[in-house]
Amino acid sequence: MTATRRFEGYGVLITGAARGIGAATARRLAGEGAAVLVTDVDLAEAEKTAAAIRELGDRAEAFTCDVGERTSVEAAVAHAVAAFGSLDVLVNNAYGCTPDAPLFEDESDETWARDLDLTLTGAYRCARAALPHLVASGRGAIVSVGSVNGLQDFGNHAYSAAKAGLVSLTRTLAGHAAPRGVRVNLVAPGTVRTTAWEGRDTDLELAAALYPLGRVGEPEDIAAAVAFLASRDAAWITGTTLCVDGGLLAVNTGFRQAVRQRGEA
Template structure:
């Protein structure tokens, strides 16, 4: 028997990248997984690939900005698996970074906030009554945030939305606890996902900034999500777990500047 046998799981933005890796991880551990994604064709392909590998998976077209679509996706998961035990809030939007803050656009902020933050609220609101009915207190919400919500890495609107998810997770943890449902957040650093396709040089440069000297892989985040969703984490709720290769604990710019100054002083001595 594997960790998520008999579970029903919804993964938003599950067609590719972190969402796909997470869906595959749950399916590999026995769960039935609904891949909810605005790109229905890609969601269908991912679900079919999981089934081809012997897993249980369905898909649903789902725009998390649309409450009706969210409600329908949750209902489809319950109908398909007979239960909903885990919601993974992974869908996101990320507007372009603007060096000049005076050029920030209302429409970018409204979109990023609506998809990342309000979208996670919509999904959690729809799922919570079903999660509360999950047997054995195994109901859980795991939200995929970002180190951008914890420190400065650019992409201002996206970062603000991800910071909001930290607060939302604390709120959900308190609201859901009496129902036996836990809520936690994983905050990834730079992850090698399709959004980086064609920009391998940027990933190589980013890797050098990480203490572990590599960027993350989708499977790194999927593993953390699966842990927080599992009964192994049954006494953990309301936390933000960085999965970041150590980047939040480092200050490369400061230490590099001191190292350069130290080298100059040594050379003069």
């Protein structure tokens, strides 16, 4: 449990929260006093995350939510409001990411549509359902988890396009929601050590060498940034994209290493 209780009395809904960044964010916000609805398509894993939070004396419930289905999203939002009395923070973390085909022309419509639907349209569905309640809370905030893929080329056409779309949606929704008292921001992580990288320790080591800060991210790094943007500490911040990427986008480490090696040759 963290010492600061910035979210005492808050009701929070997090999508894709059974593991990884979503689970770390649930732990962080609950540890700061929030009642957290841990939602995921994998209810069994979501319940494990919620149970671990409760064991620490904090408040969390698990609920099934498929961001690809409007009725599922609306049910999750309604449950959060009924269970916690309000919905103050929405964290859009669920996504879809399918490996690219070897050639762009071999990509299927189904793959493209699925990744965009889960990553971008899913966030839209959640924001649409949550917004009236966030307005009513008087302190509402939406934080979406984007990616450096939405800002620069790191592969994954559909996933990257969806994450770029989230950056734009963050700006336009921030403009719409600001007069209603709701802030909308986005965190753009670099490489983060999650279950998506299980069994790929060598790849993570190679990736770490490209980060100016010398390591890949941990889920807790992203959770801390989400907590900041969701809190009143960020009360005058909306429509922004916060890169949490170990300096990846700011410094071309690979280029600098190549130049240094050539100079030493």
